[in-house]
Amino acid sequence: MDRTIEIYRDNCILSYDGKKEYFSCGNSSGAGKHVCLKLSDVLALKVHVKAGTLKPYLVLHYVVEGNGKVLRTKSCIITGEADQHLRLKDAVDAILNSFHRPKRLVVFINPNSGHRKGVNIFHNAVKPLFELCDISLRCIKTERPGQPKELLEKYDLRLMDGLVAIGGDGMFSECMNGLLLRLQKDAQVDYNNPDAPLSASTLPIGIIPAGSGNMLVQYLHGTIDVETSVIKIILGDHLLSNAVSVHQGRKLSSYAGLILEFGLVGEMMKDCEKFRWLGPKRYNIVPLGTILKRKSVNVEVEFIPEEPQKVKAIHKSRTFARQMSLPASRLQFQKRVLRLNSTPDFAEDQKCWLKKTGKVYGVDSYVVTQKEKDGNRNLVPFFGDSALHVWLTDKCSLSSHVSQLSLLKELKPCWDFKFIREIRCRGYRVKLPCSPFYKDDCGDKKLKKPLYINCDGEALRVDYPEFDVRLHRNAVPVFGKVG
Numbered sequence: 472m473d474r475t476i477e478i479y480r481d482n483c484i485l486s487y488d489g490k491k492e493y494f495s496c497g498n499s500s501g502a503g504k505h506v507c508l509k510l511s512d513v514l515a516l517k518v519h520v521k522a523g524t525l526k527p528y529l530v531l532h533y534v535v536e537g538n539g540k541v542l543r544t545k546s547c548i549i550t551g552e553a554d555q556h557l558r559l560k561d562a563v564d565a566i567l568n569s570f571h572r573p574k575r576l577v578v579f580i581n582p583n584s585g586h587r588k589g590v591n592i593f594h595n596a597v598k599p600l601f602e603l604c605d606i607s608l609r610c611i612k613t614e615r616p617g618q619p620k621e622l623l624e625k626y627d628l629r630l631m632d633g634l635v636a637i638g639g640d641g642m643f644s645e646c647m648n649g650l651l652l653r654l655q656k657d658a659q660v661d662y663n664n665p666d667a668p669l670s671a672s673t674l675p676i677g678i679i680p681a682g683s684g685n686m687l688v689q690y691l692h693g694t695i696d697v698e699t700s701v702i703k704i705i706l707g708d709h710l711l712s713n714a715v716s717v718h719q720g721r722k723l724s725s726y727a728g729l730i731l732e733f734g735l736v737g738e739m740m741k742d743c744e745k746f747r748w749l750g751p752k753r754y755n756i757v758p759l760g761t762i763l764k765r766k767s768v769n770v771e772v773e774f775i776p777e778e779p780q781k782v783k784a785i786h787k788s789r790t791f792a793r794q795m796s797l798p799a800s801r802l803q804f805q806k807r808v809l810r811l812n813s814t815p816d817f818a819e820d821q822k823c824w825l826k827k828t829g830k831v832y833g834v835d836s837y838v839v840t841q842k843e844k845d846g847n848r849n850l851v852p853f854f855g856d857s858a859l860h861v862w863l864t865d866k867c868s869l870s871s872h873v874s875q876l877s878l879l880k881e882l883k884p885c886w887d888f889k890f891i892r893e894i895r896c897r898g899y900r901v902k903l904p905c906s907p908f909y910k911d912d913c914g915d916k917k918l919k920k921p922l923y924i925n926c927d928g929e930a931l932r933v934d935y936p937e938f939d940v941r942l943h944r945n946a947v948p949v950f951g952k953v954g
């Protein structure tokens with residue numbers, strides 16, 4: 472029987488058995504097995520030549536869902552005549568091109584993340600899949616902290632459809648910082664001013680888990696499976712994620728894309744850094760010591776409360792535009808993304824600031840917030856929330872505090888405690904009125920003893936008795952879909 476091969480109209484790729492009764496995809500494991508695929512699950516269609524006979528055949532590579540939200544690749548052989556192959560290949564390639572999947576990626580590998588497997592992961596699990604899908608890669612193995620930021624400062628962004636960080640949350644954060652800072656410079660944004668609207672990125676960032684902390688990947692894909700992360704990047708879907716900026720001493724200290732925890736958790740990260748030689752195990756051991764010596768600190772937290780009405784109005788007035796750093800041609804790849812004045816004009820809102828004061832163990836905020844799903848106690852991540860979720864941990868017994876932190880670690884609701892005060896806001900300022908300070912040569916007040924913020928898994932030093940945090944909505948697209 473002659474096998475002709477066709478693209479069927481309902482978005483399935485199929486081989487036609489010649490009887491017009493059913494459509495099937497020739498399968499290497501045996502004839503007659505019918506595979507129905509959505510074209511959006513197709514990764515690539517490759518022409519191969521059978522050794523000896525020189526007869527060409529096609530191999531279709533596609534995605535299937537496995538258990539526990541994991542994605543896997545599968546392939547099947549499609550037989551037929553050479554002219555049919557050509558027709559099918561052209562048709563499939565045209566369809567795949569119309570999906571605007573990334574074609575050129577810059578990959579930053581942190582070889583020292585987690586169990587130091589980043590380079591192996593790249594060669595064994597990442598590169599082969601990207602190559603299969605004809606994605607050209609510029610691969611940079613980092614040699615020191617700060618390198619992605621340095622490279623991105625000058626990198627020709629026209630040469631990429633996205634960034635990929637192989638490492639942990641810290642590596643993602645560093646790439647995001649490098650990209651956002653570069654874009655602020657290009658757009659001449661006064662990034663040292665906490666109230667300056669952020670120029671958002673239209674270049675997506677992907678993350679492939681290889682670190683000790685892979686929370687962002689877990690949030691995004693519901694699994695920290697490497698192959699799933701690679702497939703999600705290839706498929707090109709992305710969601711808009713918020714970021715926050717941290718300013719102190721009239722300067723931008725950092726952006727964060729995941730978490731910002733001042734006080735106890737910041738101290739934990741600083742203590743963990745001293746035990747880096749222990750590897751990822753340090754995160755299980757060292758925090759116990761930090762919590763035993765926990766200290767509260769007097770704070771004044773001034774914040775701009777969430778105002779749903781107002782936030783909605785601001786969204787309407789946003790315009791659509793292109794990444795300033797990208798030439799028009801590259802934008803074929805970009806989905807239309809909001810060109811944000813991602814921060815509402817805070818200066819206008821000075822009157823709206825509210826204040827909470829007290830002695831606290833921490834002022835913590837999630838950039839990716841968590842919402843309870845369907846009334847049950849399981850939390851689902853929310854990347855584009857209209858406000859920051861901030862909580863103050865007041866003085867409490869050690870046992871209650873440990874219970875609360877354990878819930879937090881297990882990603883369970885942990886705010887139903889009397890000593891937790893919650894705020895939803897668009898930005899806040901932490902003042903440390905009772906922390907000893909001195910005046911430096913410029914007359915600026917500086918803390919005698921630095922305090923720390925856990926900024927996306929890295930310890931960020933607080934040197935000034937005041938710092939500012941601002942939410943920037945939809946600041947950066949991230950490859951993947953929640954779920």
Ligand SMILES: Nc1ncnc2c1ncn2[C@@H]1O[C@H](COP(=O)(O)OP(=O)(O)OP(=O)(O)O)[C@@H](O)[C@H]1O
Nearest residue numbers: 584585613614615616638639640641642682683684
């Ligand atoms: N080659 C390198 N050597 C050491 N540190 C690096 C290197 N490249 C990047 N870094 C820095 O390492 C930090 C942590 O990276 P990452 O999140 O990938 O690893 P992690 O294992 O999850 O975290 P940590 O190492 O802090 O436990 C990042 O802030 C990044 O700047």
